[in-house]
Amino acid sequence: MSKMWWAMGALAVPALVAAPAAAAVGTNVRFEIDQPFRIGEHGYDAGVIAVQNVSAYTPSTAMLEVWVNDECLGMMPAYLSGQVDGSGPAEALFRRDQEGRLQLTGFQLSGQPNGAVYRFR
Numbered sequence: 001m002s003k004m005w006w007a008m009g010a011l012a013v014p015a016l017v018a019a020p021a022a023a024a025v026g027t028n029v030r031f032e033i034d035q036p037f038r039i040g041e042h043g044y045d046a047g048v049i050a051v052q053n054v055s056a057y058t059p060s061t062a063m064l065e066v067w068v069n070d071e072c073l074g075m076m077p078a079y080l081s082g083q084v085d086g087s088g089p090a091e092a093l094f095r096r097d098q099e100g101r102l103q104l105t106g107f108q109l110s111g112q113p114n115g116a117v118y119r120f121r
Helices: 002-024
Strands: 029-033 037-039 042-044 047-058 061-068 071-085 091-096 102-109 114-119
Antiparallel strands (some): 071 114
């Protein structure tokens, strides 16, 4: 019986280690933005956005640390919203707010063989 529990444990550990990678693969990216933009309530004239993986909350949700111009804004959840063609560079995704500023809504990562789109809510 103890051998069976040991075998189950040996199989569970790699699964637990691999699961966070499913949601967080490749989430250490930087974007240079040359227009006014917003992240939440924070507004900027221009700058560099850095998104860094902290951990995976679930296989489809990553907890990310968001930085702008070397200032940490805190952790934000990013939700996996789809797969994309794996070629091309990482891209920040924006919409325009009522004032005409870009509002960060997510980012797209290239991957092997497929990339992923993550959205902030």
